[in-house]
Amino acid sequence: MRAAVVTEFGGPEAVAIADVEVPEPGAGKVRIKVAAAAVNPVDGGTRAGVFGAAPGGAYTGLGWDVAGTVDVAGAGFAAGEAVVALVHGVAKPLGSHAEYVVVDGTAVAPAPATVDAVHAATLPLNALAADQALGLLDPAPGTSLLVTGAAGSLGGYAIQLAAARGVTVTGLARESDEELVRGLGAAFTTAPAAAGYDAVLDAAVLGGEQALPWTRDGGAFAAVIPNTAPPPVRGIRTAALDVRADGTRLAELARLVDDGVLTLRVAETYDLADAPKAHARLAEGGIRGRLVLVP
Known part of the structure; x- marks a missing residue:
């Protein structure tokens, strides 16, 4: 073959x-x-x-x-x-x-x-990564989440999964991607507020030096590359994703596609x-x- x-x-x-x-x-x-x-x-x-x-x-x-x-x-x-x-x-x-x-x-x-x-x-890869990254952050309904790289595949799935859970999502992306990001269910920004979000998912791999300051004191931050979590500061809980295969959860994500939740x-x-x-x-x-x- x-x-x-x-x-x-x-x-x-x-x-x-x-x-x-x-x-x-x-x-x-x-x-x-x-x-x-x-x-x-x-x-x-x-x-x-x-x-x-x-x-x-x-x-x-x-x-x-x-x-x-x-x-x-x-x-x-x-x-x-x-x-x-x-x-x-x-x-x-x-x-x-x-x-x-x-x-x-x-x-x-x-x-x-x-x-x-x-x-x-x-x-499979990007939806599981988004789902597992949100699991690391564990944002509660009504809390605020910033997703960097919001126009990308991982970022897009993260927006839709978080929004479906009642989380208030803001997407960071280029100005040309505003319509796409809003269509996925997020507010849009090119200039996030310092310490302005309960949780930050760094799907754009900007790194802790740039993206961690957007997390509020006592919030949560997740990187999407293994072993890249920045040191915790200001009481922020930090973690890094190491995506794993999970057929059971993948089946649930496939059902969300059929239900119109995931694009x-x-x-x-x-x-x-x-x-x-x-x-x-x-x-x-x-x-x-x-x-x-x-x-």
Whole structure:
């Protein structure tokens, strides 16, 4: 089968389409025939060598998000069932940017019923990250939350999930994104007030030096990169996200898509063979929604 991999780290040109063996599922695993797989910034980091190489392999796989159909039944999923999953790991021998992928059954969930596979593929990583980051902050209904990077995929999901819980959300983004951010359910700002928010979710990765001062005394702050929580000051509780696969919660997020709570945004689609072009577009930045590969 074909898979997008890197054998030498570098720029978008380092992404290669390799002919590799179809992975075999072991106990508790599910093999998915990939219909669509989103490209995320973490894939660019993997390609560039930020996380190192897959142990013991000749190449490192790419891709965290997958939507497709169960190819080999297992872990309670039937062959042919439409599913989504998070293929976790920054240095793995094979990711979701392939024709088939094997994942742990606990990472798999039924796909949303109201969208196609291309849109469904944008859900797992960013929606789980937003949900788990909000879990770190635990904002109560009626409290205020600032989301940086509000126009991005993670930020957008965080706005919608928090607003659905009764949290008063403000999104920080470029002026050109005001309509988008307001449409997601947040107030809009380009200049947050100092110590003005009960909680801050730094989806833009601005860092504690810039974003922590927007948190009120005794509030909460969450970073979205592991091990990057700033030291607590002014009684602020700080934490950093280390996203984890969770098929049970992913199924609930898929239901929120069907209920109209979460909006799935696709920026562009590419054939799997054009994965290097997708990485080049990713590197340009300014993407609203996700780039999606289709085998």
